[in-house]
Amino acid sequence: MSQHQADAAVEVEGLTKTFDDERAVDDLTFRVEWNEVTGFLGPNGAGKSTTLKVILGLMGPTAGTARVAGREYVRLSEPGRAVGALLETQQFHPLRRARDHLLVYTAAIGLDDRRADEVLDLVELGGAARKKLGSFSLGMKQRLGLATALLGDPHILILDEPANGLDPAGMRWLRSFLRGFAGEGRAVLVSSHLLGEVSQIADQVVVIDHGRLVVQAKTSELIARARDGATLEDVFLDLTGSEAIR
């Protein structure tokens, strides 16, 4: 076990985040382990994105802690090399070219500029390197967001709905990539509404609703506990009572 793996990849303890007296996240506790893909599930407005933003230091917690590799994100010595993150699809200046977008962050992280070309090829956007981002489709933006997340060759990936806009080939690529990434001794925390996708890649799932933890369990155990023939989607709907999204 390497030094960075002495602690959980991500550890959230008693996390609460309120906005104008409304609790978006309410006393939430869960762990993301190394060598695993952790699916982060919950209905719309459950508090998933807010939780991820607190983990990444973009929002301050009202109470509780969120640690990445044993430290608050803002106290990591090399955050850009420790963690890669994709939070939203619209994180691009529309007039900037794809490669230039990546070069902004290779500079910030202190990487060789050749890394930008490597990740563009990895997400199969090498041919669009000089295109302006305003002309990118949603799927291309998602791929570029992933490329940005992968720039620092991080130990941990934190992804918010990464499959949005990807075509079937892209989703298959993403599935394979994330499994391989975790298989190298790293960790993935991925939020998604695509429960079928999560059931195929996640070793464990964390389900939240109204900002509170509903369950954290191994994916296989969760399905095994459910009634015969149940899918992860069935289990999720039973746990959250989200009839509206059936």
Added chain:
Amino acid sequence: MKNQMRSELRKLTTTRTVRWLTLGVVGMALMAVTSVSGGSAAEYAKPLTEQQFFFLNTFSRLLLIVLGIRMVTDEFRYGTAVPTFIAAPNRTLVVASKVVVAGAAGLVMAALGQAAMFGSATAVFSMNGQELELGARGVQGLVGGVLAGGLWAAIGVGVGAVVRNQVVAIVGSFVWLMALEEIVRVKMGDLGGFLPGQAGFATALAPDEYWLTAVVTFVVYALVATALGMLFTRVRDVA
């Protein structure tokens, strides 16, 4: 900090904003000269610091403060603040880098504006049989104009970091500099010279005995704007 400054410089040079704003500053310089060249003989005979083309400092400051404001507010408008603060979670360092890069870019833009003004003015005056003498006061105006340009851009970063909303920050700055400050200045009497717009203008144009005071006052405004920008950026969530 070096890495983040490189990153900020790349943000600045990989969109068209800085090019358009520089073009605007140079364009205003040429307009300033044109306004003099169509003037009377009395206008030509005035000391350099009193000639109309010093209106450049009045209008170019608007473009220079927009540069600084946009270096921050574009990040929130387009959502790039998220990857910026994920790559560099030390927000004080990010704002400091923006201030340094904006200040340097402002110096360069203002220098180009002054060069365009003096170059074209020399040519126009020469064609009209007039001699354009720079003199010590002219040199001071040139240096002060460039310095004020850098400081206006740095102040813009602070304004953008505090306000965040691009339209409000830009319109608010314009309204203050072009209208409100003049009203306040009149009410303040002698102390009105210490208002930010006045201090910026005086950095370029004040008579010798007031020049250093003007420069120090304007530098203090830039430092205060930077400190406020850092404070607001540190304490607020990046939604």
